[in-house]
Amino acid sequence: MSTVGKAASLLELFTMAEPEIGLSDLARRARLDKATARRLLVALAEHRLIEQEPASRRYRLGAGLSRLARIRDANFPFARVAAPVMRSLAEETGETVHLSEFSAGALLTVHVELSAKANRVNVNAGQILPLHGTASGLAFLAFSRSAATEAYLDKPLERFTTHTLTDRANLAEQVRLTAARGYSRSAQGYEDGVHSIAAPILGADNHAIGALSVASPLSRVDDAAATAQALAVMTAACEIAARLTGEPLLPR
Amino acid sequence: MSTVGKAASLLELFTMAEPEIGLSDLARRARLDKATARRLLVALAEHRLIEQEPASRRYRLGAGLSRLARIRDANFPFARVAAPVMRSLAEETGETVHLSEFSAGALLTVHVELSAKANRVNVNAGQILPLHGTASGLAFLAFSRSAATEAYLDKPLERFTTHTLTDRANLAEQVRLTAARGYSRSAQGYEDGVHSIAAPILGADNHAIGALSVASPLSRVDDAAATAQALAVMTAACEIAARLTGEPLLPR
DNA sequence: AAACAGTGGTTCGAATATTGAACCGACTGC
DNA sequence: GCAGTCGGTTCAATATTCGAACCACTGTTT
Numbered sequence: 422m423s424t425v426g427k428a429a430s431l432l433e434l435f436t437m438a439e440p441e442i443g444l445s446d447l448a449r450r451a452r453l454d455k456a457t458a459r460r461l462l463v464a465l466a467e468h469r470l471i472e473q474e475p476a477s478r479r480y481r482l483g484a485g486l487s488r489l490a491r492i493r494d495a496n497f498p499f500a501r502v503a504a505p506v507m508r509s510l511a512e513e514t515g516e517t518v519h520l521s522e523f524s525a526g527a528l529l530t531v532h533v534e535l536s537a538k539a540n541r542v543n544v545n546a547g548q549i550l551p552l553h554g555t556a557s558g559l560a561f562l563a564f565s566r567s568a569a570t571e572a573y574l575d576k577p578l579e580r581f582t583t584h585t586l587t588d589r590a591n592l593a594e595q596v597r598l599t600a601a602r603g604y605s606r607s608a609q610g611y612e613d614g615v616h617s618i619a620a621p622i623l624g625a626d627n628h629a630i631g632a633l634s635v636a637s638p639l640s641r642v643d644d645a646a647a648t649a650q651a652l653a654v655m656t657a658a659c660e661i662a663a664r665l666t667g668e669p670l671l672p673r
Numbered sequence: 674m675s676t677v678g679k680a681a682s683l684l685e686l687f688t689m690a691e692p693e694i695g696l697s698d699l700a701r702r703a704r705l706d707k708a709t710a711r712r713l714l715v716a717l718a719e720h721r722l723i724e725q726e727p728a729s730r731r732y733r734l735g736a737g738l739s740r741l742a743r744i745r746d747a748n749f750p751f752a753r754v755a756a757p758v759m760r761s762l763a764e765e766t767g768e769t770v771h772l773s774e775f776s777a778g779a780l781l782t783v784h785v786e787l788s789a790k791a792n793r794v795n796v797n798a799g800q801i802l803p804l805h806g807t808a809s810g811l812a813f814l815a816f817s818r819s820a821a822t823e824a825y826l827d828k829p830l831e832r833f834t835t836h837t838l839t840d841r842a843n844l845a846e847q848v849r850l851t852a853a854r855g856y857s858r859s860a861q862g863y864e865d866g867v868h869s870i871a872a873p874i875l876g877a878d879n880h881a882i883g884a885l886s887v888a889s890p891l892s893r894v895d896d897a898a899a900t901a902q903a904l905a906v907m908t909a910a911c912e913i914a915a916r917l918t919g920e921p922l923l924p925r
Numbered sequence: 926a927a928a929c930a931g932t933g934g935t936t937c938g939a940a941t942a943t944t945g946a947a948c949c950g951a952c953t954g955c
Numbered sequence: 956g957c958a959g960t961c962g963g964t965t966c967a968a969t970a971t972t973c974g975a976a977c978c979a980c981t982g983t984t985t
Contacts, residue, residue, distance in 0.1 A: 424676040424942075424972070425713055429720035432741055440748035444933055454974045459934065461677055468681035469919055475757070478933060482745035484754075488919030489684055490742030491877055493734035496692035502736075505727070625743055667721055667740030676943070676971075696962055706945045711963065730962060932981070936974105943971070952961070 427453060428461045432470065432482065441479045499631065500532035503622075503661045507534040507633070510657040514635050514650055519544045520622075520661075521557045522631040526573075528557050531631075542615050542636040553578045553592055554585045556617035557632035559605035563596045564621040564629035570596065584609040604651045608639055616642045618650045620658035625666045633658045679705060680713045684722065684734065693731045751883065752784035755874075755913045759786040759885070762909040766887050766902055771796045772874075772913075773809045774883040778825075780809050783883075794867050794888040805830045805844055806837045808869035809884035811857035815848045816873040816881035822848065836861040856903040860891055868894045870902045872910035877918045885910045 422430075430451045434442060442450075448458035462480055465471035469485030503520050511518040511534040521528035528550040535541060552558035552573055562570045574596075578587040586592045599605040608616045619634035635650045642650075663669065674682075682703045686694060694702075700710035714732055717723040721737030755772050763770045763786035773780035780802040787793060804810035804825055814822045826848075830839040838844045851857040860868045871886035887902045894902075915921065 423712070423716040425680040425716040426719060428677040428680070429717065429722060429737075433720065433737075435741070435744055437744055437747060440744060445931080455933085456935075456974060457972075460675070460972080464675040464677040465681065467678060468685065470681060481749065482741055484745075484916055484919035485681075485685075486738060486742045486745055486919070487917075488877070489687070489734055490738045491918075492687055492689055492692060493736075493738055495689060497733065625740070664736055665739075666743075667736035667738065697960085707962085708945060708964075709943075712943080927985085929984075930982090933979090935978070936976085938973105940973070941971085942969105942973100944969075945966100947965085949964075950962095953959085955957085955959105 424461070427451065427457070428465055431458065431461055431465070432486075435482050441474065441477070441481045443477075443479045447480060499622075499665065502664045503633070504532055504534070506657050506660050506664070507532060510534070510633075510635065510653055511536060513653055514637075516635050516637040516641075516650070517542045517544060518633070518635055518654075518657075519557075520631065520633050521550055521561075523561060523629070527551055528555070528561060528632060536637075540638055540641075542638060544636060550611065551579065551581070553587070554581050554607070554610040555634075556605045556607035556610075556619035557634045559595055559599050559607060560619040560621045560632040560634070561629045563599035563605065564623060564627075566628055581611050582609050582613055584613075586610060602651075603655050606647060606651070614639050616647075618647060618654050620651075620655040622658050622665070623662050625668065633661065676713070679703065679709070680717055683710065683713055683717070684738075687734050693726065693729070693733045695729075695731045699732060751874075751917065754916045755885070756784055756786070758909050758912050758916070759784060762786070762885075762887065762905055763788060765905055766889075768887050768889040768893075768902070769794045769796060770885065770887055770906075770909075771809075772883065772885050773802055773813075775813060775881070779803060780807070780813060780884060788889075792890055792893075794890060796888060802863070803831065803833070805839070806833050806859070806862040807886075808857045808859035808862075808871035809886040811847055811851050811859060812871040812873045812884040812886070813881045815851035815857065816875060816879075818880055833863050834861050834865055836865075838862060854903075856907050858899060858903070866891050868899075870899060870906055872903075872907040874910050874917070875914050877920065885913065 431447055434447060434450050444459055445455060448455040451458060462471055466473060469483040471480055472483045473480050499522055500520060507518045507520060515536055515538060517536045519530050519533045522531045530544060530546055530548040533544045533546050550557055552562050574589055574592055580587050586595060604618055604620045606618050615636055616639045617634050617636045619632045621629035622631040622633060624630040633654055635654050683699055686699060686702050696711055697707060700707040703710060714723055718725060721735040723732055724735040725732050751774055752772060759770045759772060767788055767790060769788040771782050771785045774783045782796060782798055782800040785796045785798050802809055804814050814825065826841055826844055832839050838847060856870055856872045858870050867888055868891045869886050869888045871884045873881035874883040874885055876882040885906055887906050
């Protein structure tokens, strides 16, 4: 393994549960010689990627990481990181794909990849979606903190079409179903003739920060197509989350 | 320079202004051979510390950095990082030092290092300080976003002692003075017999996220002592900010 | 109090990973 | 077609890293 690979492995030994580790321990776990581990740690410390607690002499992640992460997060937000994954999903499904981020009590559409077909659903970036009535909203609600979900459901809910779910019991049941199977499905809840399948984008704390959705003309979707879309959208949503948070891809 | 040092130098070439850089450019700026730079980049990419945009083939900071920074920030917050610096400041000045973090419209005291002297000011962690009437509050206001500062000053302000500044014009003048010289001074604005000098803790965006303060019995402070305290508290505040954000220490 | 087991840290000849000039193919502007 | 980029690759020469053995120290056990 390359030297920088070894150094990176050292960084990866630190976790939420164990954010400070001693030299011998680090060397053992990274399967490195103590002398090697120390030399790498010193080099990392020179660039503030590692700090050493003066009292206990244990090592921990350095402030330089905060700085670098800030640069990354500021310049490669949600939409930008997600775009290539969405492009693939749009090609695979042949349908319009849109990504929404939770903001001020609703979902804000931050990126759209349109279907290549002539008969397609059109969504505009910037559009605000309600949490009820859309597949994206259901996916978000199902993976939010339960207190927040309950609070939202208790408010009076606007009706957009004759199919909009506004009844608290029905909606709660849909949320439960979505949480159980990992994706949501909704037809004409917000706009007539539109069918959507959505999955949540989970943040580092495993709660939804947004949702990814495949939107099709209702006439083109049967149960088989919906199942295929569901699988694809969940996979893509996981991929986006992984690219965003840096967590390794975990199967749900 | 060590190999990991070179790799770290590559990471440090990315900035807010230029978050994506091509191979040749990276090699030139880091004064590395192109082949070397690339080998390092590949090694970093394997650990997600670097990503390569597939289309342009340019490099950028990776998601792994976000993950590591999250681990660091969660486990070594404000108070913990600041504590050793505060300990030194308390020893240097011989007075009680307290650190406050802005939270919900006021300053929350998150850490205290008490003076070694018998006659000292006592402050408790957890105590809430108003933005007016305390040196910490003035320091915070003077380095907040000006809109937020104005909004605060427009509200009715509670009186705590006969010395509390509640007049908008007087307070605005104090804020202006604090912003100009980099520290605030207040005597008996919140509690009788207490004198304080404070400096803001600046976040990555150069706005205050909290304040550091030296609190003394009023009887012990003359102008000379206050000047010395001011210098010490500003230096310590800069040091804490640097340790927190990973930005290099900048003179004000 | 002596022996032991665990730290963090250092040394230096041996082993090996790193280096970089020269190379390739692809693209852009002239 | 040429010149000047770019990203990426190769391989002999070499500088860097490796790691067993070594301190000095601390706390525990006998």
